[in-house]
Amino acid sequence: MRTRYIAGLSLVTMGVGFVTTLFLPEHPLVDLLKGGFEAGLVGGFADWFAVTALFRHPMGIPIPHTSLLLKNRDKLANSLISALENELLNKESISQKLKKLQLLKVAGSALVRLVGKRRNRVAALDFLQTLLAKLPLESLVPHLQSGIVSIIRKSEAQPLAEKAVAVAVQEQWDEKALDYALNQGRAWVSKPETGYMLGSIAQQKISEAKVGGIMGFAVQAFAGFMNEEKLGTMIQQLLLSGIQDLAQPGNANRGRLLAEIRHQMESVANDEDLLNRGKEWLADKAGNPQSGQFFLERMEHVRSSLVAALEKDKQGGGRKVASAVSYVIRKLQAEKEMTESAERKVLSFIVDFVEANHYRLGALLKDNLDQMNDKELVRMLEEKVGGDLQWIRVNGALCGFLIGLALTCIQWL
Incomplete structure (x- = not known):
């Protein structure tokens, strides 16, 4: 390391300077330099000894209280783990740091910047299509x-059925269903072929009627005056008139019919056995292989539609993706309470997760340190902090030199 050479050079300079002054003639200036170099040599050597003692035995001599890091590597590892778990990764410090970050706001801004670039949008659409x-x-x-x-x-069928009936009555679905049925019935009855069919059925039944006496004579006389077309037309008019009456709001028969419909709906909702059979029928149908094929076809259709939509948006540079992301982020930012609640939940999750698992980081650190031999550990520490420690030696030599000059001056005085 460069700093090690500088530190060594400072020590050599002090040593050479001191030796040189020994051979110079007596002179106050020489004495002053001699005192400075001597103190600098002592200071530099002392600091070299102190710095070296941290990593290894100075000059290979096993002097007591040297090679401190190797002798205390377990204490060092435990101290690092303790600091990691109790100071760096404790709940309070993590919470404070994360609150300052405003994670959701930062994430939203970063996401907007990402989708602001065309290549990122296209890459996202490609990824979604592939997925x-x-x-x-x-x-x-x-x-x-x-x-x-x-x-x-x-699921409980009865509460669902009761709720469905209540909603149907509240939304007047029963009346809408009745009106739909009446409209369909009116359309069917109004058809000419329907009139002919009704007349044919009526004439056949009249001819089959076995009525004697005056009533029989009257029936036969009526049948003689009527043909299929006339009977059909008459029945059509009667049915259309009845349908028209039932379609009028406030009609008594309409009210009775709706009451009966609602009564039957409530009866079904309260029939537990019927509901259970219906539930089992639905479950069997849902689990049927044919239903599986139906689900597969629908899912394939949805997938094809989504892929086509993504491809179309990709051809336009993914503008819809950018618009959608910006819209969602604006909406979230507008909902401050919801955003703050979400932020608290995210922070709580992160803090709880780190607090519950930071021992794993400590265990990982301990394993990595245990796998390193003494040489590797010393080399790593010297690479990380050795440069700063070598400046202690340089400062020691320079400070010693200055102190030596000061002490020599004091001696003169």
Whole structure:
């Protein structure tokens, strides 16, 4: 290391200077330099001894209280681990540092900067396309079916049915369903072929009616005046008139019909046995191989649509991705309470995770130190802090030289 050479040079300079002054003639200036070099030599050598004693035995001599780092490597390792666990990675210090960072704000800003570059957006879209293309949908379908079946079988059918009935009544779905049925019935009854069919059925049933006496005569006379077309038209008019009445709000028959519909819905919602059978039927259908094929086809369709949408956006430089990210971040920043709550949760998770696992860092540090032999440990420490320690030797030589000059002056006085 360069500093080691400088430190060695300072010691050699003091030694050469001291020896040189021994051979110079007597003179006050020579005496002054001699005192300075002598003190500098002593100071430099003493500091060399102190610095060397940290790493090894000076000159290889096993002098007591030298090679301190090697003798105390276990204490050193334990001290480092203790400082790591109790001071550097304790809960309070981590919390304070993370709070100053404002993680979510920093992450949001970094994300906006990333998506601001076209190449990053395109790379993200490429990654998403690759991820979607490699999704094993065939292996996911059984898990999806299993999850659906589990949800169906674990769910309580009766509360769901009661809630569905309440929502249906509140949203007037029963009236909408009745109106839909009446409109469909009106359209069907109004067809000419329907009138002919109704007339044909009516004429056939009249002819089959076995009524005697005056009533039979009257029925036969009526049948003689009516043909299929006339009977069909008459029945159509009766049915259309009845449908029109049922379609009018406030109609008594409509009210009774709606009451009956609601009564039947409530009866179904309270029929536990029927609901359980329906639940089992749904579970069986969801777990059926044909349902699995249906799910697979739907998932394949969704995947194709997503890949196509991503490809289209990629051709445009991923602008939709940037817009979506910016929109989400703006919304999150606007919701200060939600953002602060999320920040607290993230900080709590990080702090708890580090606190629960920082012993692993200590164990890793201990393992790495144990794997290093004495030479490697000394070399590593000298590389990290040896340069600063060598300046102690330089300072010792210079300070000793100056002190020597001062002491010589004091002696003269």
